[in-house]
Amino acid sequence: MAEIDFYSFRLLRELCMDSRVPASVLASRLGRSRSVIGPRMKFLEDEFGLKYVPELDERKLGFAYPYVIHVKLKKQVDDAKLAELLSASPVPQFAAACKGAFDLLIYATAKNNLDYLRWEYLLRSSLREAISTWEPSQVIVPRIGFFPLREKAILACGLPDLQKRMLVELNRNARIGYGELAKKLGVGVAKVRYHFNLLRSSGVIRRFSAVMDKPPKKVSIVYLSHYHYNEGYESRCVVVRKRIMRDEGSEPCNEYQCVYEMSGYADELTWVCHDDVVEGYERLAEEEKIFEPDEIMNESAVVTHVIYGDWPIRNVDLSKLYDTSSWDDIDEEEKDGT
Numbered sequence: 001m002a003e004i005d006f007y008s009f010r011l012l013r014e015l016c017m018d019s020r021v022p023a024s025v026l027a028s029r030l031g032r033s034r035s036v037i038g039p040r041m042k043f044l045e046d047e048f049g050l051k052y053v054p055e056l057d058e059r060k061l062g063f064a065y066p067y068v069i070h071v072k073l074k075k076q077v078d079d080a081k082l083a084e085l086l087s088a089s090p091v092p093q094f095a096a097a098c099k100g101a102f103d104l105l106i107y108a109t110a111k112n113n114l115d116y117l118r119w120e121y122l123l124r125s126s127l128r129e130a131i132s133t134w135e136p137s138q139v140i141v142p143r144i145g146f147f148p149l150r151e152k153a154i155l156a157c158g159l160p161d162l163q164k165r166m167l168v169e170l171n172r173n174a175r176i177g178y179g180e181l182a183k184k185l186g187v188g189v190a191k192v193r194y195h196f197n198l199l200r201s202s203g204v205i206r207r208f209s210a211v212m213d214k215p216p217k218k219v220s221i222v223y224l225s226h227y228h229y230n231e232g233y234e235s236r237c238v239v240v241r242k243r244i245m246r247d248e249g250s251e252p253c254n255e256y257q258c259v260y261e262m263s264g265y266a267d268e269l270t271w272v273c274h275d276d277v278v279e280g281y282e283r284l285a286e287e288e289k290i291f292e293p294d295e296i297m298n299e300s301a302v303v304t305h306v307i308y309g310d311w312p313i314r315n316v317d318l319s320k321l322y323d324t325s326s327w328d329d330i331d332e333e334e335k336d337g338t
Helices: 006-017 023-030 034-048 079-087 113-126 151-155 161-172 178-185 189-201 233-244 277-288 328-336
Strands: 050-056 065-073 092-100 104-110 131-144 205-212 219-227 256-264 268-274 296-308
Touching: 006 023, 006 034, 006 050, 006 205, 023 034, 034 050, 050 161, 065 113, 065 256, 079 092, 079 113, 079 296, 104 113, 104 296, 113 131, 151 161, 161 178, 161 189, 161 205, 178 189, 219 277, 268 277, 277 296
Parallel strands: none
Antiparallel strands: 050 205, 065 104, 065 131, 092 104, 092 296, 131 256, 219 268, 219 296, 256 268
């Protein structure tokens, strides 16, 4: 990785927090002239494979059943074949090859459980000779992080056709201007602005962000946690959350990329980025010590490469984006000493 200067770090954070910020505003925030913003953005795009995307509310698009599946293989599956199988349906959004307790990590989202079960049946049938175990967990609360939706999923949602096509174009490049967007959609700029604002105000577009197709950290570790929920468990989780949000933003990507609370095989998924494997597992061991000895069991694997979809890696202000719902009351108890 090339050396990243202070202003490039700040620019990266700004783009990940809101990828539609105009260059003039970025220049003002960074205290630099507008003429230097373009070249710095090009540098970040080349260095990290920066991709500007909307973070969408899947439930408001009609996809109320998101799943994380981890798969153990008894036989290697060709990446191209797996990508082809996944691309045939709007349900899967992401798949990565892993090395460790599981061999594949898949993120899928469906309109209902029946759609999910149909897709699962077809994929598992196609890979029946290769799959050893298939363990799904339903995502209940995505605390932080997201997997950008694939175009097939966007086109399968229940929105009006114009809005679906608009989301597709924004998913390809969230920084596209209204004029260019109007040309691609074959409508007037006023109509584009109206539907764009409608998608924002309705919450379908939660925010605009950026993900990195060339991860700046060498190691991504995913671990699936199983809890026994002893007395005081929630207070210990608050300690972990504070640890997660202490990220100082001095690295090109966050240490914690995804934290999902789930129901099913596993209770939680955590995706972390580190410079090396040893550092990553040392940090995991530190986190495990926060809990009681019999309270947590983790299954982990190193992500080797993405097979389908986009890396969910970015640099954001976790204190602003981390979903703290259901923990606020616990925090108040901590302050009161109760």
